[in-house]
Amino acid sequence: MRAHENQICRRRTRAMTTITVPQVVPSPVEDAEALMKAFQGWGTDEQAVIYILAHRDAAQRKLIRQAYEEKYNELLTDRLQSELSGDLQTAMGYWVLDPTERQAVIANAATKCIDEEYPVIVEIACANSPAELLEVKQAYHAIYKRSLEEDVAAGATGNLRNLLVALVSTYRYDGDEVNGGLARSEAKIIQADVKNGVTADHGELIRVLGTRSRAQLGATFNCFRDEHGTTVTKALLHGSDPTGYARVLRTAARCIADTDKYFAKVLRNAMHKSGTDEESLLRVVVMHAEKDLRAIKDEFHRRASVALEQAIAKETSGDFKTFIMALVGTSQ
Template sequence: MATLVSPPNFCAKEDAEALRKSVKGWGTNEKAIISILGHRNAGQRKEIRAAYEQLYQEDLLKPLESELSGDFEKAVYRWTLDPADRDAVLANVAIKKSTDVYNVIIEISCIHSPEELLAVRRAYQLRYKHSVEEDLAAHTTGDIRKLLVALVTAYRYDGHEINAKLANSEADILHDAIKDKAFNHEEIIRILSTRSKTQLMATFNKYRDDQGISISKNLLEEGANDFQKALHTAIRCLNDPKKYFEKVLRNAIKRVGTDEDALTRVIVTRAERDLRDIKEVYYKKNSVPLEQAVAKDTSGDYKAFLLTLLGKED
């Protein structure tokens, strides 16, 4: 379930006019921007951008970028983008800066449905005139490259059939590789990057039943270099995205100084999807409501915007 609160009825033209006043008037009216954009779903934001473009011959993103600043600007800008295009931007920034590249690429590859991942690949090409795998492969090396490129180019079967025999044999293959510390074993990459999510779930369950320990825990027990961490992230994203995002939020908030990039990423990308469920998991694990934790670690317009996306009533 989503946290975003958006009105069933809205007028794109009125919103565009109100936003124009907010960015072009005497001083920027951040509150108005938050109260409009923070309450519009992807389809509505798209209509608002189109209306704004038609009225003022300018992309709404331009004044948002120039009039706002810092984490608030980044959050509003990313939120306003079309979701697939936003993921393309996130992927490109991660690849170019080589920061968080594993996490961002793995999230996009392993959490999205096959069709959603494809939409991101399309959006990436439209925006950057390259394929995402092309840029990713050119900016990474070795085993990590093999894993990430295989994951991002996957177009998994999306059906719900389970082949129990296969789950059995591939749970063994995974365990043998982990036992032998052959983490970069081609078979691990093959299985994680080609099997359907339903099939993988069955394989991971079989692994846990056979070994008495989950594959993700087993992986980390054996130490954790970058490649193992990436594998671990992929398995978590494939297996239980909500639990995974809870952990990302927890780490982002716990860190001295707060990891705003991760915080913004999770809230902006999940607000229209499953942020309500992630909030629940967060509360169970931390005994503190997510809103409260976010409010404590952030401030000003950035805080107000994140809390709005988190479903706070105005």
């Protein structure tokens, strides 16, 4: 079953990637040598670094890391950190990692500051397939010698903890089967908890959101909308939110209900504010470029009435702009 799931993933990945890889790719050793050349001399040649690494897929970047380490006896990741700076340093630091390890590293950083970084935890828990989330958790074990679950659990309390821990823990069923009667009864359960307000015990709502399959939750959300004339997300907007639990709940509901729409919204918010939120921008682009960024771009275009690359071009500058534009699929 896992092999089958992985196959579906890979198929989706190939179709949805936004990066471009040259028809004839240099050998990993040639790329490693070109990178070293870009590091040497007066100042780093950032454009050369981007020209290479933004146009290699995950498997190719892994081989380049290995070739670089063998040839120069230092980690490419370390050298990049010392050669680059600012947002480019952060973005490239994440980009060169193995995609699964990258998510583990980003999740770990978020567990240290869940109040602010909760969207990262929610995205990793809800936008990955169950098989992908499992791989992230396995990478987390290997790197940190702890579980993602225990680090998330230790960083929050109350409803907030119960929700986040359920989201990262559950190995959800990934099939399309839907139980209509269950969807109707659980839409009522959600409504009851929503009505009680976010300071009440949300055990039932968290149970539903935290354990049901994505297909089942889609059916439940539809029943809710049919019954109440509004979406679960909008129904969750009312009332005070002293612990920050309600915004996490909304984030999770939106990410589960429509992942592409959710990420399109994160990108719009990142570029709507006075001053671009580079961190959210680079997180979404770096984490999704090789996965589903094409669909997110389409959704962004539909909703923002401007192409993602145009929006990014307006909001970013310098080497960071070059890099991010390369990942979203338009060369400057």
